[in-house]
Amino acid sequence: MIANYSKILVPMDGSKEAESALARAIELASEAGESGVLSILNVIDTRAFQNVASFDDTMVEAVSQETRRSLEKYKQQAIDAGIKNVDYLIEYGSPKTLIAKDVPNEVDADLIVIGATGLNAVERLVIGSVTEFVTRTAKVDVLVVREEA
Incomplete structure (x- = not known):
């Protein structure tokens, strides 16, 4: 039996x-019909700013504005595909914890749809894979999607 997912989180x-x-x-939210809710998430990893000597609030604001523009585009893509219940979130902090634990609870997600990692084996060893962490620790189902050829 295939589970019906209605509250989908996509980082x-x-x-x-x-x-x-x-x-x-978007396909899965469409299959859920009127009950389908799609939450689009972007996590701004604030640890990346800690190594920048000239770090200030304007840098975070610039990144946030660019992120908002991208998320608006993604939201419109979902609306154009017929999804009526679409929202987006911008969070700040550790992507691993926010994607795997905090945000799914916040939006009451029953599925996380996440892209497969683009990291090579050495990068995964050094910094770890967000996707791997999410699939291992999330309390809800996780669907890992590979880039289409």
């Missing part, structure tokens, strides 16, 4: 894999 990072995940999440 976006601008990668091709994430865009493939969004396309699949």
